[in-house]
Amino acid sequence: MNKLINQQLLERLASLLRSESRGMLLEHGLQPVQFEALQYIANCNRYSDTPMAVTDFLGQTKGTVSQTLKVLEKKALIEKLTDEKDKRVTHLKITEAGRSITQHMLPSPILKTASDHMNTDEVAMINSSLHTLLYQLQSANDFKPFGQCSSCIHNTKQASGEYLCGLTQELLTPNDVQLICREHQYS
Incomplete structure (x- = not known):
């Protein structure tokens, strides 16, 4: 494998x-970092939907993320809720x-077009x-x-069809296990 070619x-x-x-993004008046934060918030679970988790996920400073979240909130794209x-x-x-x-931007139209010209096995191989x-x-x-919880060591499927997070001891729905978690550990 030629690592330079891969890069x-x-x-x-x-x-x-x-x-x-x-x-x-110009159509929506957003910067790339703002969209990355929005995309993360759209796909993270209830344990990972905090400003600190966004900071960790993006690898940005707290100040940058704070300003990013302010813009998203001002544009009414996100809302902040206090934990009960x-x-x-x-x-x-x-x-x-x-x-x-x-949903308008993902999946990328150019990536979707390219994937539509590939067979299912090729797409699966690339994903893998x-x-x-x-x-x-x-x-x-x-x-x-x-x-995603679905590939986490803490996730176990219950006889009821629900899932249990072994870390929090809370039940997860089939939808929950498709979301991003900051506590994820590969199984």
Whole structure:
């Protein structure tokens, strides 16, 4: 495996996706970091929907994320809710307007068009390879995985069809296990 070629290919793909994204974001008056935060909030679970989790996920400073969240809130794309049990904790929820933007932009139209020209096995192979690369990159560099509960060591399926988070001892729905969690650990 030629690591330099892998990096060049990934960078070129990322460049094309960013270029398309910038144009689409102009329609909504958003910067890329604001959309990344919005996308994360749209896909994270109830344990991971805090400003600190957004900061960790994006790898940005608290100040940058704070300003980003203010813009998203001012544009009514997210709302801040105080935790019912612990009033010191703030949760972030995407609004219908925010969800509309993420659904409009994802999946990327250029990526969807390219994928439509590939067969199911090719798409599955790429997804598997990228998942493996991401896992190895996170593992080798001690990065938090922020993965879906469905692939987490703490997740167990119950006879009822629901899932149990072994870390929190709380039941999860089938929808919950598809969301991103900051406590994720690969099984």
